[in-house]
Every structure is written in structure tokens, then in C-alpha cells.
Amino acid sequence: MSTLFNYILKIGDDSLILGHRLSEWCGHGPILEEDIAMTNIALDLVGQATTLLNYAGEMEGKGRDADALAFLRFDREYRNLLLVEQPNGDFGMTMMRQFLFDAYRLPLLERLQKSSDVSLAAIAEKSLKETKYHLKHSSEWVIRLGDGTEESHRRVQDALDTLWRYTDELFQEDDAEKELVVSGVIPPMSEIREAWNANVNRVLEEATLTIPTNNWKHSGGRKGMHSEHLGYILAELQYMQRAYPNMEW
Amino acid sequence: MKELNLNELERRFQEKIDKDIKIEPNDWMPENYRQTLIRQISQHAHSEIVGMLPEGNWITRAPNLRRKAVLLAKVQDEAGHGLYLYSATETLGADREETIDDLHSGKAKYSSIFNYPTLTWADMGAIGWLVDGAAIMNQVPLCRCSYGPYARAMVRVCKEESFHQRQGFEIMTTLANGTPEQKAMAQDALNRFWWPALMMFGPNDADSKHTEQSMRWKIKRHSNDELRQQFVDVTVPQAEMIGLTVPDKDLKFNEQTGHYEYGEINWDEFWEVVKGNGPCNKDRIDVRRKAKEDGEWVREAANAFAEKRARKKSA
Ligand SMILES: [Fe+2]
Ligand SMILES: [Fe+2]
Ligand SMILES: [Fe+2]
Numbered sequence: 001m002s003t004l005f006n007y008i009l010k011i012g013d014d015s016l017i018l019g020h021r022l023s024e025w026c027g028h029g030p031i032l033e034e035d036i037a038m039t040n041i042a043l044d045l046v047g048q049a050t051t052l053l054n055y056a057g058e059m060e061g062k063g064r065d066a067d068a069l070a071f072l073r074f075d076r077e078y079r080n081l082l083l084v085e086q087p088n089g090d091f092g093m094t095m096m097r098q099f100l101f102d103a104y105r106l107p108l109l110e111r112l113q114k115s116s117d118v119s120l121a122a123i124a125e126k127s128l129k130e131t132k133y134h135l136k137h138s139s140e141w142v143i144r145l146g147d148g149t150e151e152s153h154r155r156v157q158d159a160l161d162t163l164w165r166y167t168d169e170l171f172q173e174d175d176a177e178k179e180l181v182v183s184g185v186i187p188p189m190s191e192i193r194e195a196w197n198a199n200v201n202r203v204l205e206e207a208t209l210t211i212p213t214n215n216w217k218h219s220g221g222r223k224g225m226h227s228e229h230l231g232y233i234l235a236e237l238q239y240m241q242r243a244y245p246n247m248e249w
Numbered sequence: 250m251k252e253l254n255l256n257e258l259e260r261r262f263q264e265k266i267d268k269d270i271k272i273e274p275n276d277w278m279p280e281n282y283r284q285t286l287i288r289q290i291s292q293h294a295h296s297e298i299v300g301m302l303p304e305g306n307w308i309t310r311a312p313n314l315r316r317k318a319v320l321l322a323k324v325q326d327e328a329g330h331g332l333y334l335y336s337a338t339e340t341l342g343a344d345r346e347e348t349i350d351d352l353h354s355g356k357a358k359y360s361s362i363f364n365y366p367t368l369t370w371a372d373m374g375a376i377g378w379l380v381d382g383a384a385i386m387n388q389v390p391l392c393r394c395s396y397g398p399y400a401r402a403m404v405r406v407c408k409e410e411s412f413h414q415r416q417g418f419e420i421m422t423t424l425a426n427g428t429p430e431q432k433a434m435a436q437d438a439l440n441r442f443w444w445p446a447l448m449m450f451g452p453n454d455a456d457s458k459h460t461e462q463s464m465r466w467k468i469k470r471h472s473n474d475e476l477r478q479q480f481v482d483v484t485v486p487q488a489e490m491i492g493l494t495v496p497d498k499d500l501k502f503n504e505q506t507g508h509y510e511y512g513e514i515n516w517d518e519f520w521e522v523v524k525g526n527g528p529c530n531k532d533r534i535d536v537r538r539k540a541k542e543d544g545e546w547v548r549e550a551a552n553a554f555a556e557k558r559a560r561k562k563s564a
Contacts (some may be wrong), residue, residue, distance in 0.1 A: 020309060023317075026324055027305040028536065030544025032298070032332055039325040043318060050314045067313045091547050147557065148550025155546065240312035240370055247428055249312035249370070249420075 003176040004117065005059040006079070007186060009069070010222055011108070012052030013080035016070055018101060019045030020233055021088055030091050037137060041098070044130040051123050071241035075230045082221040083166040085230045089159065092152065095141040096159035099203065102135035104170045107195035111187035120185065139203045146207025153208065160204070161212050168217035170196065266467050271397035274340040282466055285459070286396055287341050288357075289468060291348045294334035295359035297327045299352075299533050303367040304376060312370055319416050320373060326409045333402040340398045353538045355525060362445050364527030371424055371431075371438035377417015379439075379446040379484065385410045386480045387450065390470035399468075418487065425491040432492075439488065440496045447511070448519045450477040481509045 022042035029035035053066035064072075083101060088094045109131055112124035145156040171189040173181070180186045204211060220226065240249070258277050265272065272278055301324050308324065311317035335345045351357035362380050367373070388410065391403040424435035451457055451473040463469035471479075488495050499512030521527065 023308045023321060026308055026321070027298075027301040028540045028543075030540070030547035032328060032335070034544075034547075035301070036325055036328045036332070039321055039328065043321045043325065046314060046318050046321065050318070053314075070314060071312075091544065144554040145547070145550050148554040149546070151546050152550030152553075236309045239310045244312075244428075244430065247312075247431060248423060249316055249427075 002060070003180060004120075004185060005056050007177060007180060008052050008056040008059060008120070010079040010081075012049050012056055012066075012069070013078050014084050014101070014105075015045045015052060016049035017078075017080040017230070017233060018084040018098075019043075019049060020237055021084065021086075022094070022098075024088055025094065034091070038094075041134050041137070044127075044134065048123075048127045048130070051126070055119055055123060067241075071238045075226050075234055076224040078221075078224060078226065078230060078234070080221050080226075080230075081166065081169055082218055082227055083163060083169065085221070085227060085233060086163065086166065087229060089162075090155060091141075092145050092156040093159040093162070095138050095145065096156055097163055098134065099138035099142045100163055100167055100170075100200070102131060102138050103196050103199045103203070104192060106131050106135050107192050107199075108187070111191065115186065116184035135199075139199075142203055142209070143207040146204070146209045156207070157209055160209055161214075164212040165214065165216050165218050169219035169221060172219055172222060174222075263465070266395045266465075269393075269395075269467075271400065272395050273397045281462075282468075283341050285463065285466070286399065286468060287338050287343045287348075289463075290334055290338045290341075290399055291343065291351070292358050292360075294331050294338065294348070295352045295357055296363065297331035297334060299359045299363045299537065300380075301327050301331075302533055302536060303363055303365070303529075304373060306367045307370060307373050310370070311373075316373075316420070323377070323413050323416065326413065330402075330406045330409070333405065337396075337398045337402050341396075349541070353534060353541065355534065358523065360449060361519065361522040361527060362442075362449050363533060364522050364530045365441065365445050366529050368441075369434050369438060371421070371434040372442070374417050374420030374424060374435060375438035375442040377413050377415075378421050378487070379417070379442050380449070381410050381413035381417060382484060383446050383449040383480050385414055386476050386483075390476075391468075393467070393470065395467035421493070422491050425493055435491075436493055439493050443496050444514065444518075445522075447477055447481070447514055448522075450474070450480065452516070452519070478508055481511050485509050 019042045022038050022045065025035070025038045026042070027035065029038055049070070050066045053069045057064040057066060057069055081101075083097060086093075086097055088097075106128075109124045109128045113121050113128065115121040115124065142156065145152040147153070171193040173189045177186060177189075181188045201211070221230075259279055262272070262276075262278060262282075265276075272282075304320060304324050304327075308317060308320050311320050335348065338348055339345060348357065352359065362383075367376070385407060388403050388407050392400055392407060394400045394403065421435050421439075424431040426432075454460065454472045454474045457473050460469060460472055464472075485495055485500065497512045499510070501510055502508075503510050522530065525531070
């Protein structure tokens, strides 16, 4: 099932790349509790990526497992959102990126739980609890920073202005995916967008933040057209497997 | 009169310790006991936190997803250890932020082992195996330490440290059984970390200034040299088992004593690193200081927000 393979790759790559970004914070967080929280979320995302990519590999049927998919694909074969590969910036940027992603991922997983593909439904169900916590954590920080001090408000508003242009891509749907929607494997992205809008509006309002008016939308990650950042992520991520191929670790 | 009173309090305090009754935060304790514990526990907490950095250095480059997850979990555990230990110092009246400032100013120390760089993936194995292994030797006796909150924190910490030690040894085993390149990588890591790991137990007993009083207070139960010997005795056979060579030409097993005899530790190097002249001392502290400075606005925002909400509630 190559259509399903392609779709699972997308959401698996999202987890992997965002997990990678968060793990860059390890040891550098603004407070010890956040070092723990961000590492914990990174760990959840790496776990989700492993499950999803293993399943993608099964769907593909060419003997590739999660490691082969993570460590031996080049950037043009990666399917993650541009949003998740954006640099960490300051803590406000990281939390805003996380929030915009979590608010998309949660309604997606909720609906994937009812997928006609039972394996995918089971994976979604297993990840749901983690993602609920991620969204709670990131929403709370967006609100705290937005409604904190003048400086924190300015910083997190800047983050929102910077990242907003990557959010339209979250809901793009190609023809193959429309077929998956018809067969009940995945939900229509219009539903996810609606849920996302409601949640984002509510949290940003409570955070006293202003939704950017610019309609300039970037996309490409889903088709393998990434920003310059992904190459560096993969250079680090894949370093060992590229330098020492075909070994057990 | 006051003098007599103090003597009596100290006598009762020591009596409790001799009977293995735990000292709790609200119990009377000599000021020196309190200060010694604050110093020891905060030094331990700092070691956990600074210790996140050398291993954090390889998270983004871990060779597969399983290793990445295990390493993330390990470093997260270390942060958790830091947190319990800072809380234990707070029960003694220390202030967490001040304690951390002492680390950043260089006034407070942390384990010197973390001032060595992690240069290859094999260092993740060597650190788990040797550094967490040495930490266990130091910490298991502390589970019976006279100060209740510290003893209880250590019980929890030691369970996790032994998991860390096992995963490190497993990495080393995998490498030692791997390709010649992998085995060389493992041997190189052992060569670099062996001596600094032995130094983790501190100076020789003859040069250790705090030992005697700490033993009487049961906040230390074995001398540095005893613990170091125990570590060598346990670790050398493990190295042999996986076919790696301990980098000590004087190492030999003494049939009579049943212990390994090992070569002279380079104490000049030890003291240099303690003084701040190790390969990574400056980097480690700079990174921690920067994390604190960069996080200032976040902490201010969190406080301002909490105040706003509290005001709203009371209004
Ligand atoms: Fe630890
Ligand atoms: Fe420790
Ligand atoms: Fe540990």
C-alpha cells in the first residue's frame, strides 16, 4: 500500500524531526523542570517516530525498518512539515512551534483512532495520551509567555509572526490522501483545520497574542522540498550511519 | 549554661546517629553537619546537571533510534536526580538559586569527570559503564546515610544509576563485539575514561580532609580508597569479559588479598581539573551560565503571569 506508506512517512517524519529539534535543548533549558519536560516530549516523539516508521516500512514491504528510513533517506525523501524543522530559536519560539504542531497533531490522532486501518488506529490510540500532555504543556507556556511580561509577550508574538507562514501546510492534502479519506483511513484535513483553528484562537486570545494577517504561506516539506535547515539536521542525525555503514550499535 | 546545653544537644544527636536513627529536616543538628551536607548534596546535584552535557552532546548523533531513546531517557533521569537533590538541600535551608549561582561562580564543585570531552559514540558506553558504575559505588552506601531526605533520594537515584550502568556496558559490549573499527572506538574510550573514573572517588585517604568527621556522622560510610578498590575489583573482570584492555601496565591481581593492585593515579592531573583547568571546565560552566541567563526572561514571565493570575483570583 504505497499511498498509506507515503502518508505514514509524513507523520512519522514530523515526530522524528520535531523530536530531534527538542532534544537539542537538553541541558540548556531555562529551568531544570523544562529541561526534563522537553527531554520527555522529545523522547515521546522519538518513540512515536519509531512506531510510525516501522509501520511505514511494513507497508512498503521492501525490508526497510524505522532505522533504515530515519538514517538512510536523503532530505528530498523526507516528508516532514517545514514547521517542525525550523530552528529552536529562543524558548518562546520553541514553545510556539510546539503549540502550533500539537494543536494539529491532537485532533489528527483523535480521528486516526477511528481509522479503518486497524494498525494505524492502534498506533494513534497509543500516542494520544502523550500528545494530550504535549498540547497542555505547550498551550500553558504560550499563555504564560504571551500574558507574562512585556518582553515575553514581544518574543512570543515574534515567534508567532515567524512561524505562522508554515501553518497552512499542516492541512494540505494531495490526491492520494483524498482517496485515503474516502476509504476512511485518514480524516479530511478540513476537519483538522477546523479543530486547530478553534484551539489556536482560544489559546492565542488567552495569551493576548495577535494572529498575523499575512497570508504568505510556505509549503514543500510534504513533497520533499525543504528549507536549508533539514540538511544540517540530517547531517547530525545520520552521521554515525553514514560514517560507519552496516554495523550493529 | 548555653554551652552545656549545646553539648547535650550534640551528644543526643550523635547518640541518634549511632543508633541509626535518621535525622529529619526539623530535628536539631549541629551547624557543621548541616553545612557539610549542603556542600555534599549540592555538589552531587551539580554533578547530575553538568553531567547532562557530555552525554547530551551525542543525543542528536545517536546511531539508531533505540540508542537515541535510551540516551534521552538517561539524560532525563540525570536531570531528575539533580532536581531531587536540590530539593534535599532545600530541606536543609539552602536556596536552590543561590546554590546554582555558587556553581556558576566556581565556588561550588562538581564531579571532575564531566570536564572531559565526549569525542565518539563509544564515550556514551564508557560513561554509562564507568562513570555511572563509579557513581553507584559512591552512592549505594549513601542510601544508609544519616540524613533522611538524602538517604531516601539516594535509594531512588541508585535504582536508575544501575540501569544507566547496564546500558553503558551493553553499548561497550556491542562495540567490543563489532567490527575492528568499533572495537578500536571502544578501547579508545576506555583509555580516555579509565583514569578519570578512578579519580571520581577523590584523593587518597591520606590526603582526604573531610573523611573522619563524615564517617562519624554517617554521611560517608567508606573511605575513598576502599570505594576505589571495590570499583577496580568489579570493573576489571568486566573489561576482560568483553576483550578490552584496562590502560594500566601495573594492574595485577593479588591472589593473597583477592584484590587488583593498580598503578599510581596522576594526582597532578586530578588537582588541575579540580582547579578548573580540565579540557572542558570552562565550556561546561559557560553553557550552564548561558542557559540561566537566556532563561531569565522566561522565569520572569512565569512569575509575572503567576502574580497576575493570583491577583485575578483574589479580586
Ligand atoms: Fe544520576
Ligand atoms: Fe549521581
Ligand atoms: Fe546516571
